[in-house]
Amino acid sequence: MVDQPDWDLRLGYLIHDVSRLRRMMFDRALAPLGITRSQWWVLAFISRKDGLPQTQLANELDVGKVAVGALIDRLESSGFVLRQADPVDRRVKRVYVTKQARGFLEKLRKETDKFNAKIVNGIDRKQLEAASDALLAMKHNLLAMSDGTVADSGEDEAEEETQRSKTRKKRRVAA
Numbered sequence: 554m555v556d557q558p559d560w561d562l563r564l565g566y567l568i569h570d571v572s573r574l575r576r577m578m579f580d581r582a583l584a585p586l587g588i589t590r591s592q593w594w595v596l597a598f599i600s601r602k603d604g605l606p607q608t609q610l611a612n613e614l615d616v617g618k619v620a621v622g623a624l625i626d627r628l629e630s631s632g633f634v635l636r637q638a639d640p641v642d643r644r645v646k647r648v649y650v651t652k653q654a655r656g657f658l659e660k661l662r663k664e665t666d667k668f669n670a671k672i673v674n675g676i677d678r679k680q681l682e683a684a685s686d687a688l689l690a691m692k693h694n695l696l697a698m699s700d701g702t703v704a705d706s707g708e709d710e711a712e713e714e715t716q717r718s719k720t721r722k723k724r725r726v727a728a
Contacts, residue, residue: 583661586664592633596661607621608645628654632651633650634654
């Protein structure tokens with residue numbers, strides 16, 4: 554048996570536990586708003602790629618078509634999204650966010666910001682940036698190991714880095 558450093562054994566567990574606890578507490582935080590984390594996740598994704606076909610949405614979220622369909626059903630009955638037949642292929646259903654959803658998403662973003670501020674309370678900004686950079690590098694390594702089914706990972710990573718950079722600049726200006 555090869556001796557492994559302690560961090561090597563803890564890292565996977567810590568990532569898993571933090572992710573699990575974050576999901577659990579985030580669900581609690583969203584409960585008063587009447588939306589689940591899964592619904593919020595789909596709604597936020599649709600808002601960035603409005604008009605995406607439902608099947609492509611399922612593929613990009615790496616969720617089954619039936620599961621995405623059920624989430625969209627609930628979002629549609631809440632008035633947050635609507636499905637429209639594609640003008641070229643009537644069999645294809647495109648999903649769009651509603652005006653009501655845009656206002657609700659703004660409220661959700663504010664709640665998410667408060668939630669995230671609680672999570673990072675007491676952690677130095679440089680530590681957070683280093684952790685974020687390390688996780689992004691791990692994500693890149695994992696995507697490189699994948700079988701290529703993850704589409705546009707380079708664009709997503711570039712977008713993530715741009716967003717993180719903008720956020721850092723805003724915080725420096727505000728300080």
